[in-house]
Amino acid sequence: MNNRVYNFSAGPGVIFEDVLKKAADEMMNQNGSGMSVMEMSHRSKWFEDIINGAEALLREVMAIPDNYKVLFLQGGASSQFAMIPMNLKKNGKADYIQTGVWAKKSYQEAKKFIDCRVVASSEDKTYTYIPETKPEDFNKDADYVHFCYNNTIYGTKFNGEPDVGGIDLVCDMSSCILSEPVDVSKYALIYAGAQKNMGPAGLTVVIIREDLIREDVEPYVPVMFRYKTHADNGSMYNTPPTYAIYICKLVLEKVKELGGLEAMKKINEQKAAMLYDFLDSSKLFRPTVSAPYRSLMNIPFVTGDKELDAKFIKEATEAGFVNLKGHRSVGGMRASLYNAMPVEGVAALVGFMKDFERKNA
Amino acid sequence: MNNRVYNFSAGPGVIFEDVLKKAADEMMNQNGSGMSVMEMSHRSKWFEDIINGAEALLREVMAIPDNYKVLFLQGGASSQFAMIPMNLKKNGKADYIQTGVWAKKSYQEAKKFIDCRVVASSEDKTYTYIPETKPEDFNKDADYVHFCYNNTIYGTKFNGEPDVGGIDLVCDMSSCILSEPVDVSKYALIYAGAQKNMGPAGLTVVIIREDLIREDVEPYVPVMFRYKTHADNGSMYNTPPTYAIYICKLVLEKVKELGGLEAMKKINEQKAAMLYDFLDSSKLFRPTVSAPYRSLMNIPFVTGDKELDAKFIKEATEAGFVNLKGHRSVGGMRASLYNAMPVEGVAALVGFMKDFERKNA
Numbered sequence A, B: 001m002n003n004r005v006y007n008f009s010a011g012p013g014v015i016f017e018d019v020l021k022k023a024a025d026e027m028m029n030q031n032g033s034g035m036s037v038m039e040m041s042h043r044s045k046w047f048e049d050i051i052n053g054a055e056a057l058l059r060e061v062m063a064i065p066d067n068y069k070v071l072f073l074q075g076g077a078s079s080q081f082a083m084i085p086m087n088l089k090k091n092g093k094a095d096y097i098q099t100g101v102w103a104k105k106s107y108q109e110a111k112k113f114i115d116c117r118v119v120a121s122s123e124d125k126t127y128t129y130i131p132e133t134k135p136e137d138f139n140k141d142a143d144y145v146h147f148c149y150n151n152t153i154y155g156t157k158f159n160g161e162p163d164v165g166g167i168d169l170v171c172d173m174s175s176c177i178l179s180e181p182v183d184v185s186k187y188a189l190i191y192a193g194a195q196k197n198m199g200p201a202g203l204t205v206v207i208i209r210e211d212l213i214r215e216d217v218e219p220y221v222p223v224m225f226r227y228k229t230h231a232d233n234g235s236m237y238n239t240p241p242t243y244a245i246y247i248c249k250l251v252l253e254k255v256k257e258l259g260g261l262e263a264m265k266k267i268n269e270q271k272a273a274m275l276y277d278f279l280d281s282s283k284l285f286r287p288t289v290s291a292p293y294r295s296l297m298n299i300p301f302v303t304g305d306k307e308l309d310a311k312f313i314k315e316a317t318e319a320g321f322v323n324l325k326g327h328r329s330v331g332g333m334r335a336s337l338y339n340a341m342p343v344e345g346v347a348a349l350v351g352f353m354k355d356f357e358r359k360n361a
Helices: A017-025 A045-062 A076-088 A101-110 A227-232 A242-257 A260-281 A306-318 A343-359 B017-025 B045-062 B076-088 B101-110 B227-232 B242-257 B260-281 B306-318 B343-359
Strands: A068-073 A093-098 A115-121 A144-148 A169-172 A189-193 A204-209 A298-302 A333-336 B068-073 B093-098 B115-121 B144-148 B169-172 B189-193 B204-209 B298-302 B333-336
Touching: A017 A242, A017 B017, A045 A068, A045 A242, A045 A260, A068 A227, A076 A101, A076 A144, A076 A169, A076 A189, A076 A204, A076 A227, A093 A101, A101 A115, A101 A144, A101 A169, A204 A227, A242 A260, A242 B242, A260 A298, A260 A343, A306 A333, A306 A343, B017 B242, B045 B068, B045 B242, B045 B260, B068 B227, B076 B101, B076 B144, B076 B169, B076 B189, B076 B204, B076 B227, B093 B101, B101 B115, B101 B144, B101 B169, B204 B227, B242 B260, B260 B298, B260 B343, B306 B333, B306 B343
Parallel strands: A093 A115, A093 A144, A144 A169, A169 A189, B093 B115, B093 B144, B144 B169, B169 B189
Antiparallel strands: A068 A204, A189 A204, A298 A333, B068 B204, B189 B204, B298 B333
16 A cells, blocks of 8 residues: 555664554644644643643553653663763662663763673674573662663563662663563663654653652753753653654554554564564574574574575565665664564565575575 | 644744645655655665755755764754753853843853853843844853854844854854855854754754864763764764654755745745834834844734733634744743745734734724
8 A cells, every 4th residue: 555665674663554644644734733743832732732642641551650750852762871870870880781782882871970880791692692690690789770671683682671689670672662561660760762663763762760860960961861851841841852752642542552562462472473483494594593582573584695685685675575684783684573564564574585485495 | 725824833833834745745655665754764775865865955055164064963952052062162161142041041051061151141131132242252262152043032133143253153043044044154063953944843953163073072971962973973873863854854945945045034034024014013012122133033022911912812823823922931922933934924914913903902
């Protein structure tokens, strides 16, 4: 329909067609306002309904407890890499689990602001697994433990939160938020760039336990990098990314309509199983991650032959399966199956891969 | 058409109807890609064309010299308030001209990072004028002088750059960029939140002379707050606000089609004159700013009677002239006449005001 492709981009990624259609329909005149959402004053009643609606939906869908604030910010996860140590620093120590390039970047940035330490890493095997940790591995004095739930580039994910013995847990959920239920109360802070499962790039969502929103941060922390600035002003200290928040609200409406995060988990497990099952049985393709660590969202695979990989990507693109090229640090292919990728898209991809396998065996 | 209102919002503000229509038309499938721009990987050829196109158009329309970088950032002008001193600090001193609430906020934030000084202020008269300065007022050792070209809340503007005797000039052009030609070579750095004359909220454009992009900033400066990070990576160190950049490109195409900044200046002067001429001759309404300091973009006015102001705003809103309520610190009304406000919109507003005057004399 509309000559749409199946878009397996790792992010910015596919968005529900219903959301895009609604956004197109409302572009000239949203909800009788006579304006596009893009043209609305962020202080208007019209936009207040949008941002409050988005927050209420996120709270409902993720079952966020009342003692957590939801912040709609800018600057991506990369800004959180600094904001987290800047704002959560108390004892001045933090522990990091390093499971990918982004997890490493978060640690490298944090080092500027807090005495931090890599407790476990899977860098030795190109981040193809999740390292095991025990509660006693972590520093009891650490202000927090940071980990990245789903590693977009490598296609690995944690199976539940690591047991860190009660230390405050901080998590980058950029590429898996809204993909399955999460017990928010186990976290001190959850953050996610919106551009994978929540909406357009340029919006970062932070869910933070209220007691961590502190006034007494170091004086060099910019006002825009203080959680308190945004918490005290309902994410409107300055003009928020209004249109991105609107799209996020539409995405959340769609997730709710589909049955919420339990339903998303089932669909996502079904989609991932379709591809992994084929990969595990294929004579041409193989997955790069072994079963216990496999992501539901990002599935890297290779043929083992660079020329064949390139041929596959070229032919797949021509057939309307786009953005399948793997990250340069892994090579091969990667199919990202975010919430908005329909089951039919994965079925069609597997069909195409079977065909390709037959022709290139 | 489409039951659109005339939107006089101070920001986010009105966007060209042609831009919104094109965005709606391309929402499901941009330029044969089979995707919305929102769904495109920022590393894709598709999006590269968009960001490079936006930069080329901005360079052409503003005649930006080759020794300046154009950066597409997030975080609004409020983030620039910190980034500027963090990155431009060398001697450790800066001078500020204080012509409004935002100019004051920029100074207050800068104080955290640099020894800075208010050289001139119009706070004594609720920022209703632009204070005069002489070159010798400024500190020869200052790393820069900061001013805000157009003051959105108060409706004042500078008439040309202040003569600061050759010190690097830094300017917040959030509410007047693209409204008239500017000699970029007179500036060290120009910044603007996009949500008034360039596109949606969530995009901040920085135009910076290359020699000011330094590596040797203080260690506490977050990687996302270093201009070098963004300059070295073509504004793609992390995922940029892709959709906002796309809309900005469409806006720039429209500005070029209308004849560029010389043409915009003529149209803007015409629109502003229509409203100021009426205000100067009206027996009911009066402008709050005297002639030498008047903004082309934001025109505050009052009746002198709060109840009558409220009645006017209510009736105007009902008639489809929306967002005319003045900022709480000025009161009364404010009509923002950004580039995308058509001449007919101002003519219709003046017609409505004349009617209102007749009925309420």
